[in-house]
Amino acid sequence: MVFRGVFHVPNGNLTAVIEALSAFAARNPDLDFGKTAFFNFSSFYDYFVSLLEPSNPTGFNGLLSSRLIPETTVLNLPEKVADAFSKARGQSGNGSVLLGHIVAGGQVSNISNTNNSVNPGWRTALLHMVYSQAWLDTTPEYIQNFLATEVTR
Numbered sequence: 001m002v003f004r005g006v007f008h009v010p011n012g013n014l015t016a017v018i019e020a021l022s023a024f025a026a027r028n029p030d031l032d033f034g035k036t037a038f039f040n041f042s043s044f045y046d047y048f049v050s051l052l053e054p055s056n057p058t059g060f061n062g063l064l065s066s067r068l069i070p071e072t073t074v075l076n077l078p079e080k081v082a083d084a085f086s087k088a089r090g091q092s093g094n095g096s097v098l099l100g101h102i103v104a105g106g107q108v109s110n111i112s113n114t115n116n117s118v119n120p121g122w123r124t125a126l127l128h129m130v131y132s133q134a135w136l137d138t139t140p141e142y143i144q145n146f147l148a149t150e151v152t153r
Contacts, residue, residue, distance in 0.1 A: 014040055061144075062134035063151045068103075068119070071126035088131055094147060095135070101128040 009017050018038060025033055041047040074081055088098045103125050133151045135144055 014038065060134055061137065061139070062132055063148055064130055064132050065151045066128060066130040068121035068125040069127040069129060070121075070124040072124065074126050085129075088129075094133065094150065096131060096133045096150070099130040099132065101130070102126070103128050 005021075007017060007021070021036075025031070025036075039047075039051070041050065069081065085098065088096070103122070131151060133147045135147055139147075
């Protein structure tokens with residue numbers, strides 16, 4: 001399995017991040033981390049100009065779907081979680097991508113009795129998985145419709 005990640009650590013400790021990720025890689029030799037690179041920028045502007053601006057996207061055709069996965073599901077039903085990820089990965093022949101975000105899980109519950117609009121799923125979420133599907137402008141409409149149904153399953 002290929003593992004790709006982008007970690008943004010604004011005002012954080014880059015050394016601590018590198019140490020944590022290196023330890024994770026050492027404990028998981030079955031994962032292919034490909035190329036690892038770390039960048040340190042003095043400002044958001046420098047980051048933007050160096051990494052984001054060169055791609056200069058003007059838009060693309062795509063759909064996203066996402067699910068919040070509670071920690072209890074990951075701990076108690078790991079086989080089902082792995083099966084779902086494998087099935088989503090099997091769609092990659094269509095050019096789809098499955099992105100995973102590790103989230104704080106529960107910290108939104110540690111606020112006072114203030115009403116807020118936080119989706120209750122965020123209170124117990126460990127993972128936020130996003131499935132994306134893109135297509136070219138020249139893709140026929142019937143294929144676009146097929147891809148759209150794949151995203152919503």
